[in-house]
Amino acid sequence: MSLKPKKTDFPTSQVRRYLEPGPIVLVSSAHDGRRNIMTMGWHTVMEFTPSLVGCVISSANHSFEMIRQSRECVINLPTTKLTDIVVGIGNTTGAEIDKFEHFGLTAEKAERVGAPLIAECHANFECRLHDDGLVGKYNFFIFEVVKAHVAASPKHPETLHYTGDGVFVVSGKVISRRSLFRPEMLWSIGRLLSARPRIDGSGERNRSCGESWHMTSTDRFRRNAAAHGHSIARAPFE
Numbered sequence: 001m002s003l004k005p006k007k008t009d010f011p012t013s014q015v016r017r018y019l020e021p022g023p024i025v026l027v028s029s030a031h032d033g034r035r036n037i038m039t040m041g042w043h044t045v046m047e048f049t050p051s052l053v054g055c056v057i058s059s060a061n062h063s064f065e066m067i068r069q070s071r072e073c074v075i076n077l078p079t080t081k082l083t084d085i086v087v088g089i090g091n092t093t094g095a096e097i098d099k100f101e102h103f104g105l106t107a108e109k110a111e112r113v114g115a116p117l118i119a120e121c122h123a124n125f126e127c128r129l130h131d132d133g134l135v136g137k138y139n140f141f142i143f144e145v146v147k148a149h150v151a152a153s154p155k156h157p158e159t160l161h162y163t164g165d166g167v168f169v170v171s172g173k174v175i176s177r178r179s180l181f182r183p184e185m186l187w188s189i190g191r192l193l194s195a196r197p198r199i200d201g202s203g204e205r206n207r208s209c210g211e212s213w214h215m216t217s218t219d220r221f222r223r224n225a226a227a228h229g230h231s232i233a234r235a236p237f238e
């Protein structure tokens, strides 16, 4: 069987169908005595520690100002049991209705932020705005997850992944290739991210970590890990 599928041209504006990361999440917020929820698919993990997540929140959404002004939100992870509610929340606006009430969802008090948790979701991540430097240009908010609540089971919940046009794919089969990973490679992504050179406010490269992201080789990584007394046996992707 050939591993090379036959391809045709595809519109670049539609590549989101293949690249949208998912899972679809529900972002809850509170501001000025009001609460709200929006559906969101455009998010990306950016760092392990601090735990950073970047999110595109359109300025046309009611949630935008609520989150920008309160500087907080909760990222809630729904499963397929909430599919119709997820779609309903993404097709209504908090400017007109209270979505908790309208969709029969339970708002629970968060521990570290003013925005409410959605009790019916599998997980709730309390977030504080970490960096709003790209909000003006790209509506891109960088949040730090400051508290996480996750259901004990199932370990791999059935989540929704949006492909555009009102169509979702659902996470399903779990496959493991753990035996093919070198332990240091399982661990190294977070290590490399936190070791990459940063650009500080003056535009100067901060080379205090002594390594460049691109130059860091596995061997150099191994040496550094050992020099700093880190164990490389632990895998973060369990």
Ligand SMILES: Cc1cc2nc3c(=O)[nH]c(=O)nc-3n(C[C@H](O)[C@H](O)[C@H](O)COP(=O)(O)O)c2cc1C
Pocket (backbone or CB within 6 Å): 024, 036, 037, 038, 039, 040, 041, 042, 043, 056, 057, 058, 059, 060, 061, 062, 063, 064, 086, 087, 089, 090, 091, 092, 093, 094, 095, 162
């Ligand atoms: C599957 C799905 C994914 C969505 N992803 C995003 C997103 O990533 N960013 C965004 O700004 N809006 C997204 N939306 C649109 C908002 O959820 C929608 O505009 C919502 O009505 C905003 O609610 P609000 O006005 O109460 O804030 C998505 C909607 C759906 C149905």
